[in-house]
Amino acid sequence: MTTDVANAPAEEAPAPRRKASAIRGALRNPSVIIGGVIVLLIALLSIAAPRLGTIDPAEINPAFRNKKPGAERTIRNDDGTQSKYEHRFGTDSLGRDVYSRVIYGGRVSLIIGVTVAALSIAIGLIIGMIAGYIRWLDGPIMRVMDGLMAIPAILLAMGVVSLSRAGLMAVVIAILIPEVPRVVRLVRAIVLSIREEPYVEAAITLGTPTPVLLFRHVLPNTIAPLIVQATFICASAILVEAILSFLGIGIPPDVPTWGNIMAEGRSLFRVYPHNILYPGIFLALAVLAINMLGDGLRDTLDPRFAKRV
């Protein structure tokens, strides 16, 4: 059929440098650029939070509750002098500065997003490779994964959090557990198709030990789809964390996270919408940017997958 057409230019063509061109292609993709820049900005904001004109995000000021954005008050500095401070995003019902809380809140979200993505990829990769390559373990492992996927994520999270002390670790584990099966499925599917490739069979006939074979011939094929998957997991973890915090079962309410700020502002939403508006914008922007980054990376790193979706 069209193989003639497709092969004609490829035959004996000079070598394009695969890796370099893949990275360059990604950097030329508009959604990678836009998404990447926004993610980078949010990350920088969170890291540099203390230097961005914030005050202690946990400081309660009962006298200055529910102020609209732009309200000013005088605060006492550490050295005893006084200065004016403008509550750019207003204050919440305990008089805490929403601007500082939103900026600091980004730290928790990003830490959770990145940690969950990294851990779920690492765990899912190992389990998926085993399930895909060792045939007799495939059935048992995948049934366990199916079972995990059948538990509603939020319920599971509630269970985990109520069993342990609420905190970052508990939330990470709670979000991690339902994400792992998705990675396992992805990796297993890739391994199943790659293990049929003649070059893998050739490696078997060359006596290559199984661990080496998996690492050398199978693993590299999973990297591009996993990078893409990692961005989606990161975005979804940030969202789930916000949901858990909003429901009051995530990070303790004194720690500023976007979900906590919104939960706190919920009761007075009609009167003081800024309490939900600002963290909401940041949350939406972060998730959108990470998803755009992921979409763009998928288009450039994993064109086969992009066409299928």
Next chain:
Amino acid sequence: MLSPATRTVLDVRNMTVELPSGADRKYAVENINISVKAGEIVCVVGESGSGKSVTAFNVMGLLPRGLKTTQGQILLEDDEDVLKASPERLRDLRGTRMAMIFQEPMTALNPVMRVGEQIAEVLQIHTDMSGAERRKRVLEMLKLVHLPDPERLIDAYPHQVSGGQRQRIMIAAALTLDPGLLIADEPTTALDVTTQARILQLVREMQERRGTGVLFITHDFGVVAEIADRVVVMQKGHVVEQGTRDEILRRPQQPYTKMLIASVPSIKPPPYVAPRGDVILSAKRLNKTYGKKGFLFGGGRVVHAVKDVDLDVRRGETLGIVGESGSGKSTVARCISRLVEPTSGHIEIAGQDMSKLSSTGLRDLRRTVQVVFQDPYRSLNPRRQIGASIIEGPMNFGLSRADAVARARRLMGEVGLSPDALDRYPHQFSGGQRQRICIARALAMEPLLLIGDEPVSALDVSVQAQVLELLAEVKKKFDLALLFITHDLRVAAQICDRVAVMKQGEIVEQGTAEALFANPQHPYTKELFDAAPGRDFMATLEPVA
């Protein structure tokens, strides 16, 4: 019928198609002229990349994106220039005045539409027949292409019919509205040889009965000899030579045509010389069954892929296993190389029993049995330099990197490649070169038995001849036993000392190539021989020097 000899149904004049910049050459096809008269089969032959498919697709107005026709005309029945037709007009022309059948009947049919509906679609679009009339016409067409039980088949889904039947359905759909021109793009390449013979016969019959002009794209000179009236030889986008079948096949003028024809393996095997080496491989009552044991649901269906197969191969000898797809020939190879576990049976390699091996013993087997696979594009890891692929095996068995590299460099020379190419990646090589690399990789293990699992089926005929030559050469030089799996009798004739014919998991006939080819005994072997395209014609060819 109109006087078929005079009417021209297709006239391609001075057509040039430009490739996108960055391709290896400027034009996909350059300034080519091809014409097809009514009732005539014109075969376009050429190797991959010769531009034959581009030509066919351009006639249908289906040029892939990125390619542009820069000059020329494509005249249908002398009056309609396809290149000037609007997309709407093109849609009208397809089906009514020209039609096409493709290489992969599996993918050319829509898997979720009934067979009858797909044929009726043509009628629905181009005519105002009622549903009942359409059904009647479809049934007629199914009968015409000799499909069994048209009443049942019309409501079947594509996965319920065989590959050959699908191609018949494609032909029925293409010919429903009696187009003047039928374009066939390698329509039998994906089919077994016996099915191919029947499809070729059908194309011939349709063309004779209806006076259709056929533009038949193929790479197989056997097929050309079988059905062509005239032949167009293409190379790298140019028409090298064209003429009647006899002119091209018996008296080729151009060196390229001569080379192509000389590369076609002759069906006469060389005289048999009994090998004196000791037995390297001996397989007794080898069985492999596939099937589910039926855990919880269903199961119970057992497929006997290999049934009581006995084989032995001596040092310096080539045993060919010939059979059609699904005959179990590849499974035999995979059992012997232990890529799959045989269900039962006894395998001895160099006198050592391999059937009851521990995993360490299996590693030693890996060293003595090596495989060259069919698809050269997939049998090398695309992410690794070919040097890394070649030294992987020896280093698994404790050879130092320096020694392994030295061995790889020597073997690269042995297979006709430059030792300096070791640090290149597979995509920098052509198919034939990759197959050479795979042979080098296998030889690096210093095996006793080399298994070729259709190692030349994916290659162009001229490259195929070179790789076969190389295999014969290394077999001699390294004193190997060679087990050669192929579906192509001509290839088997060229390289094998002895041949085993397999059908449905069993060896139906086994003997020296010379005796088997001269006087096949089993009815199935005879059928295979009769089906080999262009057999009678090719046998009468003078060997081209």
